[in-house]
Amino acid sequence: MTGIITRSIGVLACASLFLSVQIAGAQEVPLISGGVGFVTSTNGGNTTYLPVVSPVLAAPLGSHVLVESRATILSSISPKPGQGYDHDAFLGLDYLQADITANRHLTVVAGQFLTPFATYNERLTPIWINNFQSAPLIFSLGTMQTTHSVGGMLRGSAVSNAHFNFDYAAYFSAASTNEQFNAQRSSGGRGSFYIPAAHLEIGGSYNRLLQGTHENFGGVHLWWEPADSSFRLRSEFATGEHARGYWIETGYRLHRFGGDHGFLSAFEPVFRMQQTFRSEPDPNDGLPAANTQQADFALDYHLPHEIRINTSYSRQFSSTGDRNIWQTGIIYRFLFPTWRGK
Amino acid sequence: MSRRAQFIIIVCAFLALLPVIAQKGPSPKSNAAHPETAQPAQKAPEPDGQRVFRQNCARCHDAPQGFPAQVSGTVLRHMRVRASLSEKDEKALMQFMNP
Numbered sequence: 245m246t247g248i249i250t251r252s253i254g255v256l257a258c259a260s261l262f263l264s265v266q267i268a269g270a271q272e273v274p275l276i277s278g279g280v281g282f283v284t285s286t287n288g289g290n291t292t293y294l295p296v297v298s299p300v301l302a303a304p305l306g307s308h309v310l311v312e313s314r315a316t317i318l319s320s321i322s323p324k325p326g327q328g329y330d331h332d333a334f335l336g337l338d339y340l341q342a343d344i345t346a347n348r349h350l351t352v353v354a355g356q357f358l359t360p361f362a363t364y365n366e367r368l369t370p371i372w373i374n375n376f377q378s379a380p381l382i383f384s385l386g387t388m389q390t391t392h393s394v395g396g397m398l399r400g401s402a403v404s405n406a407h408f409n410f411d412y413a414a415y416f417s418a419a420s421t422n423e424q425f426n427a428q429r430s431s432g433g434r435g436s437f438y439i440p441a442a443h444l445e446i447g448g449s450y451n452r453l454l455q456g457t458h459e460n461f462g463g464v465h466l467w468w469e470p471a472d473s474s475f476r477l478r479s480e481f482a483t484g485e486h487a488r489g490y491w492i493e494t495g496y497r498l499h500r501f502g503g504d505h506g507f508l509s510a511f512e513p514v515f516r517m518q519q520t521f522r523s524e525p526d527p528n529d530g531l532p533a534a535n536t537q538q539a540d541f542a543l544d545y546h547l548p549h550e551i552r553i554n555t556s557y558s559r560q561f562s563s564t565g566d567r568n569i570w571q572t573g574i575i576y577r578f579l580f581p582t583w584r585g586k
Numbered sequence: 587m588s589r590r591a592q593f594i595i596i597v598c599a600f601l602a603l604l605p606v607i608a609q610k611g612p613s614p615k616s617n618a619a620h621p622e623t624a625q626p627a628q629k630a631p632e633p634d635g636q637r638v639f640r641q642n643c644a645r646c647h648d649a650p651q652g653f654p655a656q657v658s659g660t661v662l663r664h665m666r667v668r669a670s671l672s673e674k675d676e677k678a679l680m681q682f683m684n685p
Contacts, residue, residue, distance in 0.1 A: 271655060349672075399667070
């Protein structure tokens with residue numbers, strides 16, 4: 245069954261690419277993008293090595309349809325007590341979706357897509373974007389564990405003017421147990437206001453799990469970038485039936501010191517604070533079993549040629565035991581057309 | 587968790603917020619958005635497309651350090667969905683990426 249699915253995906257990708265090549269406009273050549281990296285994570289004294297590739301394919305089909313997909317291919321090399329190292333490989337589709345432009349306010353998305361809940365899942369999961377190698381502790385709340393959905397989504401910009409923008413996303417997902425298209429039956433959406441004058445975004449999310457024990461998940465997010473500053477703040481709060489939590493991330497790119505291309509300006513210190521609170525035991529929601537507090541400190545360096553180096557230290561406090569987490573990674577972001585174009 | 591740990595975390599949070607209180611500096615994340623060419627920061631009024639790029643794209647990621655012009659339309663269509671760009675913003679961004 246998996247072989248059939250894999251072959252089907254391959255055929256679909258090739259067909260999309262071929263069709264796209266036939267009808268691509270001068271500036272709409274299909275592209276391959278993504279990131280490749282090597283990450284190490286030392287947690288409680290054990291170091292895991294993670295070579296990872298995350299390719300993205302985007303292929304326009306005519307003027308109204310875009311087929312896009314992202315996959316993650318990684319290998320995990322972790323210590324095996326007394327016997328060297330264990331090796332695991334993983335290949336997964338993050339999304340494979342068709343975006344159909346219905347009108348200027350509405351895009352219909354069909355296929356497998358990242359579940360719209362708060363901001364982290366859709367915006368910050370690419371390895372070439374995120375400042376920390378590890379996701380926030382509350383990442384699984386609202387994203388239904390699988391982080392992607394299989395079904396349909398309506399999204400777009402409802403209102404956009406000089407004073408504020410309001411965008412929305414509403415989705416329905418069917419249940420699927422297929423290895424590459426694993427999803428839970430759920431529904432929900434997100435709405436966000438962006439106020440350009442204040443450089444402030446505030447949004448809310450609500451998702452409902454529609455299989456097994458039905459559960460509700462809610463979330464709010466706030467992003468802020470002061471005018472004329474390289475400082476930024478990102479934050480999310482999410483709550484589920486048995487746990488809730490938040491994360492706040494602040495970062496400051498040192499552009500002020502040495503201009504755009506100076507040695508110091510490539511540094512970006514980042515701090516993230518996160519807490520989770522458990523009201524009832526739930527082994528399936530993905531959050532720590534006990535109340536947890538974690539402080540993450542990162543120092544990222546943006547090298548030329550789309551290369552960045554991420555380093556971070558995290559201290560986690562929990563009644564089940566405190567621990568240190570050290571992570572480093574080097575990531576290269578690539579982007580090129582699939583053919584030269586006209 | 588001990589009071590000492592709580593104190594350390596509060597102090598760190600405060601320190602991380604200090605830049606916004608103390609620093610004002612350029613926000614040049616959008617300077618390299620043009621395909622193939624990266625322009626230095628300009629003091630002139632910000633073009634619409636650059637503003638759209640800064641408000642929608644650069645909030646999550648750095649601008650690519652140049653990319654082939656023939657994929658600019660594809661990049662734009664990806665961002666239209668990902669960032670829920672309005673039609674007006676989409677046009678401004680296209681003009682910005684292909685001056």
